[in-house]
Amino acid sequence: MTACKSFLPSFMVDGKKLQKLLRPKHAYYADKLGSIASIAVYEDEDEGKRLLYPKARATHRDNPYRKMQLRRQTTGRTARSMLNLVANNRLTDFRVADLVFTLPMEVSKYLATKVKRGRDYAWRMEARLWAELVAVGLYSDGMARSVNLHTWKTEAPLQPHFHFHELLPNYALTVVEDMSGEDGGEVYQLKPVAWDTAPGGHGGPWTKDELKTVKAVWTMVVIRFVRKHGISCPFFDDPEATLDVFVEYIKFDTQMGRVRFMHKLNYKARHWSEDYAKYSNDHLDCDSPPEWLIHYSNKTRVFGWWGNLKSMAGKASEDREKLSPYTGKPLKPIATGLFAYEGREGLATILELAGGRLFWVEFIRGKPVEGEYTPEDLAWLKSACLVEDENGKLRHDFPERLDLQGTLDLNRTAPEDRLVAPSGGG
Secondary structure, three states, X not given: OOOOOOOOOEEEEOHHHHHHHOOOOOHHHOOOOEEEEEXXXXXXXXXXXXXXXXXXXXXXXXXXXXXXXXXXXXXXXHHHHHHHXXXXXXXXXXXXXXXXXXXXXXXXXXXXXOOHHHHHHXXXXXXXXXHHHHHOOOOOOOOOEEEEEEEEOOOOOOOEEEEEEEEEEOEEEEEEEOOOOOOOOEEEEEEEOOOOOOOOOOOOOOOHHHHHHHHHHHHHHHHHHHHHHOOOOHHHHOOOOOOOEEEEEEXXXXXXXXXXXXXXHHHHHOOHHHHHHHHHHHOOOOOOOOHHHHOOOOOOEEEHHHHHHHHHHOOOOOOXXXXXXXXXXXXXXXXXXXXXXXXXXXXXXXXXXXXXXXXXXXXXXXXXXXXXXXXXXXXHHHHOEOEEOOOOOEEOOOOOOOOOOOOOOOOOOOOHHHOOOOOOOO
């Protein structure tokens, strides 16, 4: 095993989420618990920190921490490709609009009753919106976007709340004449699209007046749907009512902008079970997830040139390298892959090298929030690791009573029927 130097402080990335998502307390997760299988160690040389990335092994593929890990792998590849695209093509003043289009509560409830068909209805409204924006000149087919449909409310995930999270770059793929050959021809290039940069503007894809048009178009798309399906929606009783559209933007020419982009990808692609696990930990008597939620994967849909992002981006460095959540720059691998620290013994080794102190870091809107693990937290981390059996194989060690605050009976071993093999990998 590769040695991990002890002179840098060690931070567990998303360490508090680990405590909330790996072993949720609600009965729904009784057969979906996980354990820390190994911990990879990277060095962030700019920040002067060691970053720890635990890898989970779960008894069910729907463990929320496992879902988070799989999502981060996918969004990490997307982030690297976009950063490579901007760097390799020397795209200046590259921005990405962060848009949210929300549906009224009554429409969300109606769509939830239709389950999968309801999600299809929502996507048809989203497609109609952009088709009509093309018609009025506020969007072009050469542009790109990445879209996620959220069907739940973050703070109360059992409530239907349909809304779209969309990322829209300010570059469009345009056809230019190729004069390099005798016969000429066509080639495609990314060209900047003019955005609102006037004083007092929001710096997004539309001016204030254009944004009013966007809101009006979205409102009319939803009104047509409401009328067609006979949905009672008091919001539209006021003929002047328009649905709001949230607009922000991210600039890639700043380090914080690139970091915000990485975290925004993660936020919009997250699985509903992450929010439900956090909510149900605090509301143990709440209902289990309803049918309209339980089979929803929140898969990202991409449009325009975003669908060819990987091939367009090329390579600036190794595609599999991990980027720092602090800076967006590549991290230095210290103990990864087959050389990561395994199970309970691996955690003990990391703690010994760290002088018995371990820190955690979470990222809120791209900004780090840090803290030190308490002795109770460290006890919980130890209890959550895989342990070696008499044959030297790693296995789960679930206590009968789970407490997220760390007050566990660490000597209690799980009944044999709880020591099940992982489903769908870890």
